[in-house]
Amino acid sequence: MKLLYFAWLRERVGKGEEVVEPPAGVTTVADLMTWLAGRGEEYAFAFENPNIIRAAINRAHVKASAPVAGAKEVAFFPPMTGG
Amino acid sequence: MPVTIRLQSADFDAAAEAALLTRGRTDVGAVVTFTGICRSSEAGAPVVAMTLEHYPGMAEAEIARHVEEAETRWPLLGVTVVHRHGRLLPGDNIVLVVTAAAHRGDAFAAAEFLMDYLKTRAPFWKREERPDGTIWVDAKSTDAAAADRWANRPQAAE
Numbered sequence: 190m191k192l193l194y195f196a197w198l199r200e201r202v203g204k205g206e207e208v209v210e211p212p213a214g215v216t217t218v219a220d221l222m223t224w225l226a227g228r229g230e231e232y233a234f235a236f237e238n239p240n241i242i243r244a245a246i247n248r249a250h251v252k253a254s255a256p257v258a259g260a261k262e263v264a265f266f267p268p269m270t271g272g
Numbered sequence: 273m274p275v276t277i278r279l280q281s282a283d284f285d286a287a288a289e290a291a292l293l294t295r296g297r298t299d300v301g302a303v304v305t306f307t308g309i310c311r312s313s314e315a316g317a318p319v320v321a322m323t324l325e326h327y328p329g330m331a332e333a334e335i336a337r338h339v340e341e342a343e344t345r346w347p348l349l350g351v352t353v354v355h356r357h358g359r360l361l362p363g364d365n366i367v368l369v370v371t372a373a374a375h376r377g378d379a380f381a382a383a384e385f386l387m388d389y390l391k392t393r394a395p396f397w398k399r400e401e402r403p404d405g406t407i408w409v410d411a412k413s414t415d416a417a418a419a420d421r422w423a424n425r426p427q428a429a430e
Contacts, residue, residue, distance in 0.1 A: 196325055196397035197408045248330035250393065264327060264395075268411035271324065271355065271396025272308055272367050272387055 195266035201235035218244045219253040274350045277335050281358040293350040293372045300349050302376040304383040306369045312362035320401040324357045327395035338389045346378040392419040
């Protein structure tokens with residue numbers, strides 16, 4: 190699946206997007222964040238407080254409990270500050 | 273209903289966008305135009321400039337979902353949303369919402385609804401340049417509260 194990072198998450202991870210193949214045990218968005226946090230210092234820093242991170246699957250907002258099965262594009266970002 | 277949604281780095285002309293919604297028609301009795309503008313200070317701290325990052329593809333889709341939602345709540349005759357991205361200076365336009373309806377109550381309510389949701393649900397992030405460095409703007413609880421109140425109010429008062 191394709192992952193996208195925005196705002197300070199992008200800066201902390203050090204890239205805006207990447208393609209990953211999470212292991213079988215990763216079934217929800219929350220699982221995905223936990224798995225990502227274990228991929229290195231920059232990821233641990235980016236995902237140190239998963240409760241404040243928002244996610245979207247295939248360009249629609251989802252909760253952390255949402256399943257990631259079949260997701261083509263998963264995005265992580267801070268709370269939005271547009272308008 | 274004519275709907276225009278644009279994300280762009282270029283400036284917009286609020287009056288021209290509003291005129292486009294009423295041109296050649298006689299059923300529109302009310303047009304509300306809201307323009308959000310970059311301020312030179314935030315909570316007392318000077319702002320040199322701000323940069324708006326967005327999620328291309330999702331931003332358009334999310335705004336379109338809220339315009340559709342607005343259309344189910346109020347009898348609207350047209351909506352235009354323009355949101356800028358990139359680096360903006362104090363005084364620059366940021367966002368435009370124009371709503372057209374037969375009556376002002378519907379146009380006012382729909383414009384406020386759209387702005388409240390744009391601030392909390394549309395994937396945009398502001399980074400401010402201050403004299404002592406740059407910071408990502410924190411989401412405000414007051415903005416979240418403003419959006420939440422629509423969840424329990426299906427429509428504007430009759």
